[in-house]
Amino acid sequence: MAQVVGQQILRDPALFYWILFPITIVMILTGVLRHYATLLLQSAPKPLEYKAIREQKNYLHGINVRGNANQIPLSSFTTRKNYLVAAFQAGNFLKDPDAQGKPPANPMTDPNGMDQMMNMMKGNMMMIVPQTVIMGWINAFFSGFVIMKLPFPLTIRFKSMLQSGVMTKDMDVRWVSSLSWYFLCLFGLRSVFTFILGNDNAADQTMAQVQQMNPQQNTQQLFGPGQDPAKMYLAEAENLEVMVQHEFVLDGIEDRILATV
Amino acid sequence: MNAEERDLQIHPIVPENVIANSKTIVDLHSLSSSLLGIAAGILGLESYTGFLFYLLGTLFVSFLIITFPMGGKPDVYVRGGLKDVVLADVTGGVMGYVLTWTLFFGLVRV
Amino acid sequence: MTSHDRRRHATHRRQTHSNQLGAITADKNPKALTNLIAYKPPTHHLSPAPGVRLASKMSLSTYLSRFKSVSLTPTPSESLSLSQLAPSILNLSITDTPEQWSLYESLLLSALRTGDDTSARLILQRLSDRFGNSNARIMALQGLFDEAMATNNAQLEEVLKNYNEVLKDDPTNVPITKRKITLLHHLSKKTEAIAALTVLLDLNPTDAESWAQLAQYYFELSMFSQAIFCLEEVLLILPNAYNVHVRLGEISYLAAENSGGGVEKFETSLRWYLRAVELCDRYLRGYYGVKLVTGKLLQSKGTRTIPEEKVNKLNSVATVHLNDIVTGFEKGTKGFTGYDPEEVAAVKELLAADDVSK
Numbered sequence: 001m002a003q004v005v006g007q008q009i010l011r012d013p014a015l016f017y018w019i020l021f022p023i024t025i026v027m028i029l030t031g032v033l034r035h036y037a038t039l040l041l042q043s044a045p046k047p048l049e050y051k052a053i054r055e056q057k058n059y060l061h062g063i064n065v066r067g068n069a070n071q072i073p074l075s076s077f078t079t080r081k082n083y084l085v086a087a088f089q090a091g092n093f094l095k096d097p098d099a100q101g102k103p104p105a106n107p108m109t110d111p112n113g114m115d116q117m118m119n120m121m122k123g124n125m126m127m128i129v130p131q132t133v134i135m136g137w138i139n140a141f142f143s144g145f146v147i148m149k150l151p152f153p154l155t156i157r158f159k160s161m162l163q164s165g166v167m168t169k170d171m172d173v174r175w176v177s178s179l180s181w182y183f184l185c186l187f188g189l190r191s192v193f194t195f196i197l198g199n200d201n202a203a204d205q206t207m208a209q210v211q212q213m214n215p216q217q218n219t220q221q222l223f224g225p226g227q228d229p230a231k232m233y234l235a236e237a238e239n240l241e242v243m244v245q246h247e248f249v250l251d252g253i254e255d256r257i258l259a260t261v
Numbered sequence: 262m263n264a265e266e267r268d269l270q271i272h273p274i275v276p277e278n279v280i281a282n283s284k285t286i287v288d289l290h291s292l293s294s295s296l297l298g299i300a301a302g303i304l305g306l307e308s309y310t311g312f313l314f315y316l317l318g319t320l321f322v323s324f325l326i327i328t329f330p331m332g333g334k335p336d337v338y339v340r341g342g343l344k345d346v347v348l349a350d351v352t353g354g355v356m357g358y359v360l361t362w363t364l365f366f367g368l369v370r371v
Numbered sequence: 372m373t374s375h376d377r378r379r380h381a382t383h384r385r386q387t388h389s390n391q392l393g394a395i396t397a398d399k400n401p402k403a404l405t406n407l408i409a410y411k412p413p414t415h416h417l418s419p420a421p422g423v424r425l426a427s428k429m430s431l432s433t434y435l436s437r438f439k440s441v442s443l444t445p446t447p448s449e450s451l452s453l454s455q456l457a458p459s460i461l462n463l464s465i466t467d468t469p470e471q472w473s474l475y476e477s478l479l480l481s482a483l484r485t486g487d488d489t490s491a492r493l494i495l496q497r498l499s500d501r502f503g504n505s506n507a508r509i510m511a512l513q514g515l516f517d518e519a520m521a522t523n524n525a526q527l528e529e530v531l532k533n534y535n536e537v538l539k540d541d542p543t544n545v546p547i548t549k550r551k552i553t554l555l556h557h558l559s560k561k562t563e564a565i566a567a568l569t570v571l572l573d574l575n576p577t578d579a580e581s582w583a584q585l586a587q588y589y590f591e592l593s594m595f596s597q598a599i600f601c602l603e604e605v606l607l608i609l610p611n612a613y614n615v616h617v618r619l620g621e622i623s624y625l626a627a628e629n630s631g632g633g634v635e636k637f638e639t640s641l642r643w644y645l646r647a648v649e650l651c652d653r654y655l656r657g658y659y660g661v662k663l664v665t666g667k668l669l670q671s672k673g674t675r676t677i678p679e680e681k682v683n684k685l686n687s688v689a690t691v692h693l694n695d696i697v698t699g700f701e702k703g704t705k706g707f708t709g710y711d712p713e714e715v716a717a718v719k720e721l722l723a724a725d726d727v728s729k
Contacts, residue, residue, distance in 0.1 A: 068610045152308040
């Protein structure tokens with residue numbers, strides 16, 4: 001080691017019981033709480049109406065046909081391609097064909113867009129609110145204590161951050177205050193949460209089940225707010241049309257099978 | 262279509278399995294890095310020795326993963342092969358290691 | 372087969388469980404209506420559950436694995452052994468976990484299959500208490516229950532009317548639409564069923580289950596090219612579904628036979644079978660098809676695109692694999708259990724016929 005640190009500070013073991021452990025436990029509990037609160041706040045997406053489902057699913061169908069074209073014979077693919085390109089260009093699957101060319105609805109007034117934005121906001125709130133609250137709590141109660149020594153050296157620049165509230169000029173950066181333990185927890189507890197919340201599965205599956213019971217799966221928004229489905233359909237038609245290469249997977253399969261024996 | 266794409270269509274890779282496998286590896290790594298942190302803290306390792314300990318520990322765990330459940334053939338289970346086994350979620354692992362290392366370092370050496 | 376392979380195949384099965392061919396074939400037992408909302412993963416290669424019933428206290432997971440060990444179209448005795456679990460499962464405290472509810476659903480189906488109406492009623496009651504009567508899936512289960520309770524066609528027509536009422540209010544109710552289609556088919560209104568199914572597919576052309584079902588309906592009417600079209604659609608959605616490849620092989624084979632059979636058509640069928648075998652080794656139906664079609668090709672005359680020597684080789688490859696499967700299955704070797712005994716018997720027959728002709 002380049003520098004031998006001679007500084008020794010005697011600490012009261014009570015610091016551990018009354019600062020380190022409370023912070024750790026509070027951090028873990030907030031993590032768990034946040035997890036379940038997020039689940040609770042997630043509003044079930046609104047079921048779509050018939051035409052909207054049709055619009056989305058047919059668009060997906062076009063993507064599927066393009067993506068897995070090599071699984072079917074060339075003639076079958078060409079038939080589908082011709083049909084889909086014609087239908088897409090004519091706008092047969094659009095929710096309201098008359099709206100073509102009109103500017104897309106303002107996402108702020110579109111109820112579907114509002115829904116999505118609300119969900120995003122809820123997610124962000126669940127992250128920010130607890131963090132600010134806990135940081136405030138730590139600053140209010142535990143600032144000014146030197147609670148532990150880091151097992152690795154840091155540059156002097158970290159001093160202001162890790163020793164905030166401790167006004168000692170000459171103290172080694174390795175001695176840190178309670179707020180640094182908070183930061184360590186913030187970044188390092190993720191693996192702990194994986195064990196507690198089981199890879200996010202325990203809770204996620206409940207949601208999955210509710211969705212399963214809500215079987216239409218038509219609820220996801222394929223077209224985000226502000227996107228024009230008519231334009232996306234036209235683009236997809238073009239994609240299908242320009243797809244020239246088609247290699248049927250079954251071609252030469254007998255040689256492949258014989259080669260593996 | 263290039264040869265790689267064609268090969269992928271002939272012998273498809275099932276995305277669910279890829280996800281499940283990498284999840285298992287990440288889990289093993291985060292568990293083992295937390296445990297390594299505890300060990301390092303109790304041993305009282307400092308600075309570079311500590312990080313070296315982590316490095317060796319992770320390599321050893323990766324070696325075990327490759328040898329035992331994978332039977333020495335990582336390419337069959339993970340798309341990136343060896344690299345993806347060793348480097349799975351390194352940042353998360355280091356963070357977890359530092360956390361437990363610091364905690365136990367402080368606890369043992371008051 | 373390495374464990375990786377097994378996992379890979381397990382996933383394939385999961386991907387395609389909704390269009391398992393077994394589930395689609397009509398069942399003669401009126402209680403066992405063809406089940407469109409089936410979700411139980413078929414466990415083709417897993418060993419069947421032991422016939423012995425364990426005494427009382429088992430955990431939820433034990434019951435779940437019992438249910439999972441039975442295929443999507445259980446034999447009557449399998450259904451019976453499952454539905455006999457009803458009292459003990461219903462006695463477990465309700466934990467409101469996803470597993471428990473999916474267990475309830477499987478149990479409801481077996482109870483209906485075996486005519487255990489009291490249990491079925493109770494299960495349905497609990498499900499609708501939890502998820503509400505207006506939940507589309509619960510509505511479909513309720514409909515399934517009503518269908519099973521009906522004793523004659525007039526009552527079934529009544530159920531059908533109910534479905535139509537529901538669909539008038541909410542045309543996006545997919546489970547009820549599917550029940551309606553199955554019921555129409557059951558009432559021998561095949562063309563109406565097909566028409567309703569095409570409407571459903573116009574709404575959602577990315578539903579593999581519906582395409583597979585439509586293929587089956589067309590197949591029953593011997594409209595082979597339409598059936599093949601539908602199965603190709605399934606492949607566009609689930610490109611790795613080897614059972615669909617085999618089905619394509621089977622239908623192309625039948626179509627070739629029906630139309631007097633050009634060599635070319637048999638070759639198409641052979642290729643589908645080969646692809647299925649490529650995706651899933653030890654796939655009994657796949658190798659059976661390879662053996663069958665290569666045998667046919669060797670007999671028939673005409674210009675081949677696949678040289679005779681290769682066809683011969685493929686035939687012997689299939690024979691080797693089928694022999695492996697039969698001996699492995701009979702000895703109960705690991706990795707060879709869980710085949711359908713009837714299918715294995717059919718393989719033996721085919722192999723024996725082959726020996727005689729030589």
